[in-house]
Amino acid sequence: MTPKTETQINYFREWTNSCVDDQLIHLNVIPLEGQRPYEFLFYSDAIPRRNDGRVTSQILKRYRHIEEGGWWCSGIDLLTGEEDLWGCFKPSQPRHSYDQKKLIKYEHPPKTPTSLFALKIPLHLWHQIASRYQIEILPEDINNNQPDFGFWQWFIAHPQIPLCITEGAKKTGALLTGGYVAIALPGIFGGYRVIRDEYGNRIGRSNLIPQLEKLVNNHREIYIAFDQDTKPKTIKNVNAAIRQTGYLLTRKGCNVKVISWNPELGKGVDDLIANHGQSVFDEAYQNALPLELWKAKSFSQLTYPVNIRVNSRYLSEQHILGSISSNNLQKLDNLDLAYSTDFPAKLVGIKSAKGTGKTKLLEKIVSEAVARSQKVLVIGHRVQLVQELCQRFGLKYITEVDKKSDNKLLGIGLCIDSLHPNSQASFNPENWSNGVVIIDEIEQVIWHGLNSNTCRQNRVEILRSFKTLMQNVLGGV
Incomplete structure (x- = not known):
């Protein structure tokens, strides 16, 4: 047996620390090193290439860090039912942004539209989900020729099952492990697109991405579970993303609810579950607010920095x-x-x-x-x-x-x-x-x-x- 590399050990530990089921990890996540990450990331025909088909030196230099290894995650293409080419790669040695102000923790295939993470589900989790909503899995529902055994087609056919939307593949893995159907966006604004012209000017209405629209077009109940942050700027962006995504979902007839919890319990939903157990998330899920009530409550949250802080016994x-x-x-x-x-x-x-x-x-x-x-x-x-x-x-x-x-x-x-x-x-x-x-x-x-x-x-x-x-x-x- 070939011994596992450090990259293989680290990626599996990272996902299990987020309370993700072992079989689910093996179905959706693989470690990559050396030249292999290029094979998963550089499939777009729009990537600049030389006459011999090789990616230009400038692009290769920008992505040289991926050769140090990391993990790749992808799921199902909901539009075809096949394995999804699109996914994300988390490098062990991330690069900095152009302005050097932050690390780019995740790399997505360049020059191609983003999608969402609809992970492949092991059969025991499928049965757990069906049991939660008291729905029988019929023999004809299971298709061994499909990479997900037919789970997502079964889910689409049962609009009475709620859908959780979060951000990041590990978080959706944690929710699926807990018996909730969940998909993940690559970013908080990733659930919809704004139509723009070649100059970047908006020329049309925002629309849900096709993959998400396919899941919600039967008036499904939707739960949004984005990170609970403490930074005012981040709170403002998250709230804006929830409002716009929620609005587009309600336009499709969905009943949208927003899951919130105390940020001190954990920033992401996987942190919440890992730190305090599945029951704490279950309670937050039960206490989710309808979108309109959440909007009213979020109106009074701090979204601008305080003008002045006073360290005084009495106000004057x-x-x-x-x-x-x-x-x-x-x-x-x-x-x-x-x-x-x-x-x-x-x-x-x-x-x-x-x-x-x-x-x-x-x-x-x-x-x-x-x-x-x-x-x-x-x-x-x-x-x-x-x-x-x-x-x-x-x-x-x-x-x-x-x-x-x-x-x-x-x-x-x-x-x-x-x-x-x-x-x-x-x-x-x-x-x-x-x-x-x-x-x-x-x-x-x-x-x-x-x-x-x-x-x-x-x-x-x-x-x-x-x-x-x-x-x-x-x-x-």
């Missing part, structure tokens, strides 16, 4: 005024949101712990607004919290307002449930165009408006009023 007005440049809208990781015409910015977000003086700071802002006859509106999601704030600010809660004199009041407090014309407040956003709006615990307020049962009957009117209110007080910013 100088902390706010001195931190924000003129006419600059800041989206901060916020718990409280305040607007004032005296502030250099029209929208200010504050995040700080209890007992650091947020409410005391707002007392001063309200007092100054009332002194100059400027209206103040306090919005919350719980009656008791808003009542307590009104007491601190010297304002009336909506239930204390006399209908005959409400127009003369310079300030009131109410819950977002009352933010519509048919409520006790008879709310009209046009009355607050030059007002100060304080939203206490804005993340919970927005979530409450979008999701709570108490807002269900008037949700459309509430959201319409809220949108108009913010447009008016922010002056279209």
Whole structure:
């Protein structure tokens, strides 16, 4: 028996560390060294070549590092049912990008469109998946002449089975091992393509790649399980990819859900399973949010860097005024949101712990607004919290307002449930165009408006009023 090389040992350990089934690894992943990686990567006719057919020296120099070895992964071409030429190679010694700012960890076949990873499934995992969804595998479903034994054709024929979409081949391997049907994209934006002209200008609508469209065209339930990152720029990109991919999937009639977990438990889904066990992912899967609710929740997540961090026992007005440049809208990781015409910015977000003086700071802002006859509106999601704030600010809660004199009041407090014309407040956003709006615990307020049962009957009117209110007080910013 030929002894295994270090490359062979390392690749298998890397995949098993991601909790991927041994047989699944053997079906889809192979170690490559020397000249062999070129055979898997350089199959496109569009690659620059010399007259004798040899790849140009410039290209060979760029890819010289692959000769040091690594692993290759590819699965099934869903459009043909055959082995997929496309895949990825993870070199043991990766190269740097042109600007030298990052390592290129994975190499895909150059000059050819990207696809997705639909891995070959061993029969025992196929039975595990069928058992999870209580579907019988018939003898005619298994085709020994197909490289995947007919699994993906069987899956396409059963639209009642959900599909998980993740990024990266190892992660889809971990999900398949756990009994979930999953495919992987080569990148978060890899599920769709934007039609552009030769100059890079967009000339058409975005569309799902054909391989993905073939899996979802029967109104299938889709679960998106991308990495949980902590970098603001990465979060912004991931959220954008989920929104666009999710939109295109819903256009095909799919019910899209988004799986999230605490990044401290692991960045990727394979890390989550490896660090904390399959049951933790199962729980995250069960708690996946419908796309629209996820979009509402992600709206309040930090996507821009904080303008200023304060290491102080109490907040002061100088902390706010001195931190924000003129006419600059800041989206901060916020718990409280305040607007004032005296502030250099029209929208200010504050995040700080209890007992650091947020409410005391707002007392001063309200007092100054009332002194100059400027209206103040306090919005919350719980009656008791808003009542307590009104007491601190010297304002009336909506239930204390006399209908005959409400127009003369310079300030009131109410819950977002009352933010519509048919409520006790008879709310009209046009009355607050030059007002100060304080939203206490804005993340919970927005979530409450979008999701709570108490807002269900008037949700459309509430959201319409809220949108108009913010447009008016922010002056279209």
